[in-house]
Amino acid sequence: xxxxxxxxxxxxxxxxQCFGAKAASGAITxxxxxxxxxxxxxxxxxxxxxxxxxxxxxxxxEALAAGLARLPDxxxxxxxxxxxxxLRLADRIWHQxxxxxxxxxxxxxxxDIGARAAxxxxxxxxxxxxxLHVGHCRGAVYGDALARLLEFTGFAVTRxxxxxxxxxxxxxxxxxxxxxYREALGEEISEDVLAGLGYGGNYLKDVGAGLxxxxxxxWAGAASExxxxxxxxxAIEKMMDDIRADLAALGIAxxxxxxxxxxxxxxxxxxxxxxxxxxxxxYTGVLAAPxxxxxxxxxxxPQTLFRATRFGDDVDRPLRKSDGSxxxxxxxxxxxxxxxxxxxxxxxxxxxxxxxxxxxxMKAAVKAFGDGDAALDVKLCQMVxxxxxxxxxxxxxxxxxxxxxxxxxxxxxxDVVRFFMLTRRNDAPLDFDLVKxxxxxxxxxxxxxxxAHARICSVKRNLAGGDMPAGPDKDPDLARLTHPDELSLxxxxxxxxxxxxxxxxxxxxxxxxxxxYDLAAAFHGLWNKGNEDRSLRFIVDDDPxxxxxxxxxxxxxxxxxxxxxxxxxxxxxxxxR
RNA sequence: GCGCCCGUAGCUCAGCCGGAUAGAGCAUCGGAUUCCUAAUCCGGGGGUCGCAGGUUCGAGUCCUGCCGGGCGCGCCA
Numbered sequence: 261x262x263x264x265x266x267x268x269x270x271x272x273x274x275x276x277q278c279f280g281a282k283a284a285s286g287a288i289t290x291x292x293x294x295x296x297x298x299x300x301x302x303x304x305x306x307x308x309x310x311x312x313x314x315x316x317x318x319x320x321x322e323a324l325a326a327g328l329a330r331l332p333d334x335x336x337x338x339x340x341x342x343x344x345x346x347l348r349l350a351d352r353i354w355h356q357x358x359x360x361x362x363x364x365x366x367x368x369x370x371x372d373i374g375a376r377a378a379x380x381x382x383x384x385x386x387x388x389x390x391x392l393h394v395g396h397c398r399g400a401v402y403g404d405a406l407a408r409l410l411e412f413t414g415f416a417v418t419r420x421x422x423x424x425x426x427x428x429x430x431x432x433x434x435x436x437x438x439x440x441y442r443e444a445l446g447e448e449i450s451e452d453v454l455a456g457l458g459y460g461g462n463y464l465k466d467v468g469a470g471l472x473x474x475x476x477x478x479w480a481g482a483a484s485e486x487x488x489x490x491x492x493x494x495a496i497e498k499m500m501d502d503i504r505a506d507l508a509a510l511g512i513a514x515x516x517x518x519x520x521x522x523x524x525x526x527x528x529x530x531x532x533x534x535x536x537x538x539x540x541x542x543y544t545g546v547l548a549a550p551x552x553x554x555x556x557x558x559x560x561x562p563q564t565l566f567r568a569t570r571f572g573d574d575v576d577r578p579l580r581k582s583d584g585s586x587x588x589x590x591x592x593x594x595x596x597x598x599x600x601x602x603x604x605x606x607x608x609x610x611x612x613x614x615x616x617x618x619x620x621x622m623k624a625a626v627k628a629f630g631d632g633d634a635a636l637d638v639k640l641c642q643m644v645x646x647x648x649x650x651x652x653x654x655x656x657x658x659x660x661x662x663x664x665x666x667x668x669x670x671x672x673x674x675d676v677v678r679f680f681m682l683t684r685r686n687d688a689p690l691d692f693d694l695v696k697x698x699x700x701x702x703x704x705x706x707x708x709x710x711x712a713h714a715r716i717c718s719v720k721r722n723l724a725g726g727d728m729p730a731g732p733d734k735d736p737d738l739a740r741l742t743h744p745d746e747l748s749l750x751x752x753x754x755x756x757x758x759x760x761x762x763x764x765x766x767x768x769x770x771x772x773x774x775x776x777y778d779l780a781a782a783f784h785g786l787w788n789k790g791n792e793d794r795s796l797r798f799i800v801d802d803d804p805x806x807x808x809x810x811x812x813x814x815x816x817x818x819x820x821x822x823x824x825x826x827x828x829x830x831x832x833x834x835x836x837r
Numbered sequence: 838g839c840g841c842c843c844g845u846a847g848c849u850c851a852g853c854c855g856g857a858u859a860g861a862g863c864a865u866c867g868g869a870u871u872c873c874u875a876a877u878c879c880g881g882g883g884g885u886c887g888c889a890g891g892u893u894c895g896a897g898u899c900c901u902g903c904c905g906g907g908c909g910c911g912c913c914a
Contacts, residue, residue: 287854289856294852294860295857295858302856308856340857344856428914429913563912574910575910577911578912582912585912587913612908613842613908614909615909615914618909620841642908643908684849684851685850689843702862702876703849703863711874711876715873722873723873762854765853766854771851771852775853777851785878785879787873788872788877790872791870791877791878836874
């Protein structure tokens with residue numbers, strides 16, 4: 261039961277009864293008021309619908325309030341401000357909410373707003389030219405948390421990784437790997453050659469050694485057109501193995517890896533071009549040089565262009581390089597068309613902010629598919645600035661001294677990485693301090709939330725150690741929960757399902773981090789009141805009934821925290837020593 | 838020059854497809870520990886929500902224009 265949805269239904273019914281169907285159909289909100297002193301529920305229905313009804317907000321509010329006051333469990337109705345209606349509910353409602361939480365267990369907050377719709381989330385998609393680094397980490401965590409969140413709200417999610425295994429970067433990788441192969445065979449490689457490698461990091465030594473193990477000296481003196489496909493294929497395979505292992509260390513597994521090379525080989529890009537050509541979406545033209553910043557080697561030249569401007573882009577975009585090969589954009593269109601043909605009408609891409617300039621053209625291409633019935637949402641993740649005790653951590657990819665995702669996870673732990681990466685909006689920059697995130701204090705939200713969960717587990721342990729009978733098989737009298745702080749905790753639990761839904765709709769899992777933090781804060785506050793006032797402790801020695809009720813209360817808190825952490829892929833710990 | 842993102846307390850950031858007196862942590866000042874883990878809690882001070890217009894009963898939130906910062910701008914991915 262989501263009481264906000266429930267009461268929205270009541271409000272709409274009342275609108276319809278008083279003012280007709282037209283009045284009931286528009287947008288209204290039923291939500292917890294920002295200021296708790298206003299009541300338990302607030303609706304703007306009178307304000308929002310006054311115009312459509314042709315009445316004054318005040319009159320509308322009067323009529324609605326009279327009707328709502330007759331509802332069971334509504335103990336007070338007040339009209340406030342310009343026409344808000346504030347409702348105060350009987351405690352019984354909150355006891356029922358808690359009972360619902362306990363009945364649903366970890367499924368509390370689960371929703372069916374997705375109605376099993378297929379959603380494709382493409383994220384990470386890092387070139388297989390080396391290990392993942394911290395820059396990839398945020399997108400990885402964000403994408404996976406979003407996937408979990410959408411699954412929790414009823415979507416059928418596919419996690420997809422687009423492997424850019426074609427193109428010049430990969431050629432360079434293969435050439436670098438081939439040098440390491442010769443090195444493994446005993447050849448002396450000069451410093452100059454090593455310095456000139458596209459990918460000079462030591463991680464390719466393993467690839468060179470692996471090539472030697474598999475092929476011996478078979479490719480030692482071969483022509484590059486002969487060894488290239490072999491070395492490239494082997495290097496990609498190894499890099500992807502490493503990437504999969506890195507992601508597994510973060511608790512992330514993909515459902516689908518799509519290969520750019522395969523798309524090209526299967527003729528998917530040709531098919532895109534043919535289809536777009538048929539529909540007059542492709543032409544040969546000359547682009548104007550960008551104003552203000554003309555590349556040095558600019559020269560006007562005819563190109564194969566996609567009419568992206570028809571679908572909201574600023575300029576038409578090239579599909580072929582001058583050597584006739586596909587641009588990255590062309591193959592990526594094929595990638596998205598492939599998703600479309602696999603049935604996805606709802607696609608989400610998670611990219612680094614440096615790809616922001618690419619968003620419009622990709623959205624334009626997706627709009628051109630089929631009947632224009634596909635939607636693409638691109639979420640850009642801003643930079644992660646890595647610090648080590650307040651000092652910026654040195655990150656140089658060239659010298660190979662950058663911090664890998666693996667090193668990060670091993671240094672601070674999977675849970676810390678995952679939770680912390682979700683404590684900021686995706687489009688806000690994030691400072692990640694290797695020292696601070698391990699601090700066990702209030703300003704570290706990871707531990708603060710974990711600690712609340714651990715404390716609840718601690719209470720349960722203490723109870724189990726004593727001879728107080730309590731447990732899930734009992735049917736506690738929740739009506740014993742009457743203290744304002746207890747009811748306030750339940751109100752927060754009642755708000756959880758709508759927060760989950762809102763986060764899912766907005767594709768913003770970080771909102772739940774703040775919700776969990778707030779819930780943890782309320783719990784810690786109540787806990788501490790027990791230090792000053794023994795009657796407020798969860799375990800009340802001479803009152804088993806009250807103890808049971810309070811145990812149920814904190815078990816509800818625990819369940820919400822546990823299910824929230826589960827959406828983040830973070831383990832709810834039971835002990836923090 | 839153009840496009841996208843951002844601008845909220847001294848600092849780092851929330852602000853739920855517009856809603857009531859803009860919140861939290863850190864920092865600062867003052868308190869709480871015979872405690873179910875004080876790894877916590879309670880309280881005080883601290884704001885022209887970058888600026889200026891506009892839409893609206895109502896704008897931190899939507900629109901326009903400026904200012905400031907980041908990212909990007911034809912054969913890199």
